[in-house]
Amino acid sequence: MTALDKIANLQSQFSPNGQKIATLVLAQPELVVSLSSQELAKAANVSQSSIVKFTQRIGFKGFPAFKMAISEELARHNTIGGNVLNQLSTQPEPNNTLASSLSKMAQQKANAIIDTTKAIDTQLLTDIAARLSQAQRIQLVGLGANAIITRDFNDKLLALGLPVIHSKDHALQSTIANTLTEQDVLFVISNNSEQPILQLTAHAAKLRGAGIIVISTPDDLLLNSLADMKLDVICEPPLHSIANQHFNLHLAAQQTLTDIICIAIQQ
Incomplete structure (x- = not known):
């Protein structure tokens, strides 16, 4: 499961500040790559410590590791010819069109290959x-x-x-x-x-x-x-x-x- 998927799945469980951060990151994930933790905190109208707690809540040691994961995710979507902002979640939805299902299946197979390769020592x-x-x-x-x-x-x-x-x-x-x-x-x-x-x-x-x-x-x-x-x-x-x-x-x-x-x- 990608970092953005984790955020989407956990969004309702976050604190009020965490939900602010989640909303901003899901809407504009490229900000994570281009901003520092202090700048991202200012954009989300939260404290810098809230950013650190947010990244730890979703399984990262801190903001640098979270930033790297989002950067790799953006690069991966660009590599396979997609835009992460237009990608649908890999979770199935009741009213999916056939095109959406095809896109999700292709993305999931790509994720399996990339995630497996990244785990290699x-x-x-x-x-x-x-x-x-x-x-x-x-x-x-x-x-x-x-x-x-x-x-x-x-x-x-x-x-x-x-x-x-x-x-x-x-x-x-x-x-x-x-x-x-x-x-x-x-x-x-x-x-x-x-x-x-x-x-x-x-x-x-x-x-x-x-x-x-x-x-x-x-x-x-x-x-x-x-x-x-x-x-x-x-x-x-x-x-x-x-x-x-x-x-x-x-x-x-x-x-x-x-x-x-x-x-x-x-x-």
Whole structure:
């Protein structure tokens, strides 16, 4: 969820001064970038301390961090060809036109890719690329919708000359994992680890001493506990309850992460 979305969602819960600030920021977010905290306070007719308390209320350490977030949000909207002042909230509304829904869905997919990319630790990415480059074997595992990304990642790693093992037969996953060694890597792409096959495979690889690298959601507790290195997929709840919309957002972010890993390996 973006900073402006947070403000819109919390606006009714703010103090009177907080509501003044929220109204001004939502109407003219560019002021946050162009003004100091003292100047913004004057424009909103509140004290400078109210500005600081407002930014902390929505999850920032202070005005500089809030200013940076708004600046990035404005830049993101401009990059995808939109104007933040004319963008509709990503929250669904009863009377949305089809054009509005299309715009929101496109924005949400863009947000998933950008938010996931921003969360990457570059040193971790370098370590993942090095571990894959040095592995004797790399077993790729992705079940259900994640198998689409796994197959694509398999082809990319093969093109880079890496020793990849990928079986479409899910029943073989744990069997293959039982053959891994400390020189090998199990790479899991998942939205959650509730599938029994995935649990068996991950535990088998761990017992064999193989390195475990994971792409999944931050709340995937099992894989978090087993992973040696992990990249998080950051997605807002889907806008529409159409078939696979939840997975589509995750797949877009997952594919972006696998592409970035391949770039890191090449470099």
